[in-house]
Amino acid sequence: MPGMESHTTASSDDAPESRLKVVSYGGGVQSTALLVLAAQNRLPYRTFLFANVGDDSEHPATLAYLRHVAIPYATRHGLELMQLTRKRRDGSTETLMQRLKRPESRSIPIPVRMANGAPGRRSCTADFKIKVIGRWLRDHGATADAPATVAIGISVDEIHRANRRRAERYELIAYPLLDLGLRRADCEMVIREAGLSIPPKSACFFCPFRSVQGWRQLRENEPRLFAEAANLEDVINERRKALGRDPVYLTRYGRPLAAAIPANTTSDSVDELHGACDSGWCMT
Ligand code: SF4
Numbered sequence: 001m002p003g004m005e006s007h008t009t010a011s012s013d014d015a016p017e018s019r020l021k022v023v024s025y026g027g028g029v030q031s032t033a034l035l036v037l038a039a040q041n042r043l044p045y046r047t048f049l050f051a052n053v054g055d056d057s058e059h060p061a062t063l064a065y066l067r068h069v070a071i072p073y074a075t076r077h078g079l080e081l082m083q084l085t086r087k088r089r090d091g092s093t094e095t096l097m098q099r100l101k102r103p104e105s106r107s108i109p110i111p112v113r114m115a116n117g118a119p120g121r122r123s124c125t126a127d128f129k130i131k132v133i134g135r136w137l138r139d140h141g142a143t144a145d146a147p148a149t150v151a152i153g154i155s156v157d158e159i160h161r162a163n164r165r166r167a168e169r170y171e172l173i174a175y176p177l178l179d180l181g182l183r184r185a186d187c188e189m190v191i192r193e194a195g196l197s198i199p200p201k202s203a204c205f206f207c208p209f210r211s212v213q214g215w216r217q218l219r220e221n222e223p224r225l226f227a228e229a230a231n232l233e234d235v236i237n238e239r240r241k242a243l244g245r246d247p248v249y250l251t252r253y254g255r256p257l258a259a260a261i262p263a264n265t266t267s268d269s270v271d272e273l274h275g276a277c278d279s280g281w282c283m284t
Contacts, residue, residue: 020140020148024133025050025070025081027062027202030153030177032070033187036194039077043176045151048074048081049136051129053204054095059225061200069196084132096128096204101235108236108248111208117252119208134168142170151176157183206232208250215251215261230257 023038025031025048037043050066052058066083074081085093099109109127111119133150142148151174154162159178167173177187188198203210205218206229219226229250237247237256253260 019146020137020142021045021151022047022049022133022137022148023151023153026153027058027066027070028153028199029184029187029191030155032153032196032199033155033182033190034151034153034176035070035074035079035081036190036196037176037180038079039073039194043151045176046079048079049133050081050083051132052083052085053124053128054085054093054097056098057096057204057206059200059203059205062202065197065199070199073194073196082136084136086128086132087135096124097206097232099127100232103239105239106243110204110206112236112248112250113208113252113254114248115246115254117254120248124204130168134170138170144169147172149174153177153187155182155184155187205229206250210250212251212261215257219261219263226257226261233257 021044023031023034023045025035027050031048034043034045035048038045038048052063055063066081071081085095088094096109099105107123108120109122109124111122111124113119137148137150140148147170150171152162152165154175155177162175162178165173182190191198205222205225210218215226218229233248233250233256240247249255249260250257251260
């Protein structure tokens with residue numbers, strides 16, 4: 001869609017020109033394409049912000065790509081790719097896994113599923129990603145009168161996701177891949193032509209939005225992470241039991257993870273990540 005109208009949303013129609021321009025780097029294919037396009041001076045962004053929900057929560061492959069591929073590439077091209085984490089009042093870092101396992105926690109921030117399979121409301125995306133990036137933007141001068149432009153990696157084939165992210169008062173959301181008319185396959189080509197490998201899906205390894213196929217692959221290929229996810233489900237349910245509440249689950253089957261996804265079930269090689277949004281299931 002070259003030459004099409006720019007895709008931006010703002011908190012007010014008469015918002016002034018933005019001075020601070022950043023990319024919300026989700027760690028996946030689309031935002032890595034934004035990184036390459038910026039390195040080639042095809043996009044006017046120099047600052048990329050990755051909201052890391054925790055080294056104990058992000059999929060290790062995403063962190064490995066970030067640290068061994070994306071950050072070195074950014075550095076070589078004079079771009080800044082920063083990892084941001086959620087801070088407690090005392091300045092220490094809080095991870096999503098720590099929040100989930102906190103003994104006194106009464107609410108569950110991730111979209112766990114009830115016995116009928118429906119996912120519950122979640123606060124993880126807002127608390128551990130949107131607010132973390134928002135805090136950085138405000139610390140660096142973004143206000144309602146001088147909002148920052150925040151570019152998000154959504155490609156043409158997932159255009160329906162573009163309006164799901166509500167803009168905060170201190171930001172204007174931009175969608176450079178839509179403006180350039182790039183599809184996910186184009187993004188992969190941009191990345192490959194720059195000599196980089198294609199990044200894995202970026203999401204928490206225990207995310208209840210993971211597909212059944214994805215759970216099967218995790219059990220088969222990464223049994224340690226699968227066991228950690230099952231343990232997390234147990235911890236949440238022990239706490240709920242003590243509070244007299246019904247159990248919740250990570251899958252839609254209304255059963256504990258290890259029973260819902262038995263070992264040695266066939267798992268074809270279809271990549272569950274194909275066509276997935278850039279920032280995992282968060283859609284930030
Ligand atoms: S990947 Fe899932 S669990 Fe992790 S922050 Fe996003 S919605 Fe929450």
